[in-house]
Amino acid sequence: MPMSVAPDDDHQEWQDRCSYDxxxxxxxxxxxxxxxxxxxxxxxxxxxxxxxxxPCLAEPLST
Structure with missing residues (x-):
């Protein structure tokens, strides 16, 4: 199952029963x-x- 937090493009299909399969x-x-x-x-x-x-992830790790 994809774990997306992107805006819900699929919410437009809320009345379509197949959207809930x-x-x-x-x-x-x-x-x-x-x-x-x-x-x-x-x-x-x-x-x-x-x-x-x-920004923290972009910093190189110190060894």
Whole structure:
């Protein structure tokens, strides 16, 4: 299952019953992720955390 936090392009298909076929095999963790990735507070916090972490990841590791 792809773990994407990109804007939900698939939300436009919410009325299409076939759009939910992938949910049949979701585990508990899969369901948690589906709800979490749509949570606007989580998305905001994730963007803030990534903005803070990315400069650190670009620095060379000291040996």
């Amino acid at each position: 992938c949910t049949v095999q979701l585990t508990s963790n899969g369901w948690v992720w589906e709800f979490l990735r749509r949570n606007p507070v989580f998305r905001r916090d994730l963007v803030a955390a990534l903005q803070q972490a990315l």
